Amino acid sequence: MKGLLVKDFRLMKGQKNFYFIIIAIAIGIAAISDDSSFLLGLPLVLSLFTLNTISYDEFDNGNAFLFTLPVSRAGYVIEKYCFAFLIGCSVWIFTIFLALVLGLLNVKADVSETMVTAMAVLPAVIVIQAIMIPFQLKFGAEKGRIALLGALGALFMISIVLVKAAKMLKIDTANFVNHLPMISKSAVTAMVLVILVIILLLSLKASISIMKHKEF
Amino acid sequence: MLKIEHLKKNYDNFSLNCSLEVHHGCVTGLIGQNGAGKSTTFKAVLGLISADGGSVRIFGKDLQEFVSEDRENIGVALSDSGFSGYLTVKDIIPILKNLYRNFDYSFFTEQTRRFQLPFDKKIKDFSTGMKAKLKVLVAISHKAKLLILDEPTAGLDVIARDELLEILREFMERDEERSILISSHISSDLETICDDIYMIHEGKVILHEDTDVLLSDYALLKIDEEQFKKLDKQFVLRSKKENYGYSCLTNQKRYYAENYPRIAIEKGTIDEVITMMIRGQES
Numbered sequence: 239m240k241g242l243l244v245k246d247f248r249l250m251k252g253q254k255n256f257y258f259i260i261i262a263i264a265i266g267i268a269a270i271s272d273d274s275s276f277l278l279g280l281p282l283v284l285s286l287f288t289l290n291t292i293s294y295d296e297f298d299n300g301n302a303f304l305f306t307l308p309v310s311r312a313g314y315v316i317e318k319y320c321f322a323f324l325i326g327c328s329v330w331i332f333t334i335f336l337a338l339v340l341g342l343l344n345v346k347a348d349v350s351e352t353m354v355t356a357m358a359v360l361p362a363v364i365v366i367q368a369i370m371i372p373f374q375l376k377f378g379a380e381k382g383r384i385a386l387l388g389a390l391g392a393l394f395m396i397s398i399v400l401v402k403a404a405k406m407l408k409i410d411t412a413n414f415v416n417h418l419p420m421i422s423k424s425a426v427t428a429m430v431l432v433i434l435v436i437i438l439l440l441s442l443k444a445s446i447s448i449m450k451h452k453e454f
Numbered sequence: 455m456l457k458i459e460h461l462k463k464n465y466d467n468f469s470l471n472c473s474l475e476v477h478h479g480c481v482t483g484l485i486g487q488n489g490a491g492k493s494t495t496f497k498a499v500l501g502l503i504s505a506d507g508g509s510v511r512i513f514g515k516d517l518q519e520f521v522s523e524d525r526e527n528i529g530v531a532l533s534d535s536g537f538s539g540y541l542t543v544k545d546i547i548p549i550l551k552n553l554y555r556n557f558d559y560s561f562f563t564e565q566t567r568r569f570q571l572p573f574d575k576k577i578k579d580f581s582t583g584m585k586a587k588l589k590v591l592v593a594i595s596h597k598a599k600l601l602i603l604d605e606p607t608a609g610l611d612v613i614a615r616d617e618l619l620e621i622l623r624e625f626m627e628r629d630e631e632r633s634i635l636i637s638s639h640i641s642s643d644l645e646t647i648c649d650d651i652y653m654i655h656e657g658k659v660i661l662h663e664d665t666d667v668l669l670s671d672y673a674l675l676k677i678d679e680e681q682f683k684k685l686d687k688q689f690v691l692r693s694k695k696e697n698y699g700y701s702c703l704t705n706q707k708r709y710y711a712e713n714y715p716r717i718a719i720e721k722g723t724i725d726e727v728i729t730m731m732i733r734g735q736e737s
Binding site: 240241242243244245248249251252294295297298299300301302303305306307308309310313453454 | 501532550
């Protein structure tokens with residue numbers, strides 16, 4: 239698996255200029271605006287490189303050769319999640335650091351607000367990856383994007399239908415949400431963590447099963 | 455070393471049913487037209503596609519039970535696939551080092567220098583010959599016991615092909631236990647390196663013979679209608695109507711040379727044998 243990680247980091251290195259430009263633009267905007275919290279969008283953008291490495295692997299039928307190497311299909315999938323995790327976390331930490339530094343330099347910026355955004359971004363990064371990786375593995379780069387859009391569209395439609403149905407049945411959703419029992423912050427964090435782990439495990443299981451059935 | 459028994463794979467307009475064996479210390483060639491089933495066989499052997507029936511055993515172990523460690527003993531070069539073109543030789547070295555416990559760093563770098571493969575150039579910018587050499591070098595640089603090479607010489611000029619076959623010869627010389635399964639549609643490549651050859655056509659093995667026998671005992675009899683009528687056809691494998699009469703493929707050249715001294719007998723080349731086996735009529 240280490241060999242695959244090395245491969246992905248080497249592939250990423252080949253695109254370093256692209257990432258430097260993104261980071262430079264983000265820093266530039268942050269420096270001239272009052273709010274540095276949008277820097278936290280960086281992990282979202284940069285962690286998408288995991289999906290990019292999947293496209294690289296698929297390009298020119300590269301997967302066929304890859305699976306003749308001492309790599310199992312499950313091992314390949316696990317490596318992708320590890321790579322996503324490593325990239326996501328390191329970019330996340332780096333951007334928090336950057337946001338804090340910029341926040342300190344700029345009196346107007348609100349550091350605590352940045353931290354709250356940072357905490358919210360990490361689960362978002364994980365969920366996005368957990369959804370995108372199986373899609374990318376199943377449908378490939380081009381079709382994967384279309385399939386994902388389709389899935390999001392379907393989700394949107396379902397939620398609209400649900401809301402409409404609730405209205406028709408005269409269920410007051412806003413009232414329902416407002417009357418949810420208040421839960422402590424730590425309980426919410428724990429719940430979020432558990433949900434994230436479940437999402438990740440389900441995503442991993444789906445990805446492994448997708449790869450096991452693939453033919454090259 | 456490698457034993458394939460009734461390996462089956464069915465597609466809409468093609469079905470494979472192939473049995474073959476690669477022995478210890480042998481180079482076995484797989485020859486056939488484009489679309490004959492060579493690549494399908496290789497892919498099924500490597501577990502890249504699932505087989506619909508039959509069995510594949512490598513090092514005495516069923517392919518289904520193969521784990522990643524077992525794959526360290528196999529070196530593979532595929533015609534239509536390889537490392538990402540966006541990597542360089544310099545990138546590949548640490549990848550191989552981390553994938554194969556037996557990766558021979560000094561051998562690999564020495565060979566890349568010998569074949570003048572640039573270290574810092576992206577593989578996609580390599581010439582066809584360079585790409586082919588790199589694929590084979592990757593396959594042989596981790597002390598594999600079995601090489602599986604699908605069309606390693608495709609698209610190469612004569613010099614590059616010779617160099618590549620030389621690499622393989624050296625690989626075999628270093629350890630007598632090593633084996634190679636190699637496919638090609640360039641028969642002269644196989645003639646020079648293979649101990650035995652399987653000929654595959656429309657998914658089936660139509661001929662298996664030692665290369666020596668193929669070159670010494672196979673012949674084409676070129677005869678007119680009269681001679682054809684009188685010919686004892688028990689050793690004629692295939693015959694084909696020609697404008698001068700018939701050409702017949704035999705695997706008993708000496709028999710016909712001794713009993714029919716007046717007929718023209720041409721030494722069979724692998725190309726001619728293939729053509730006759732595919733185009734000729736069974737007698």
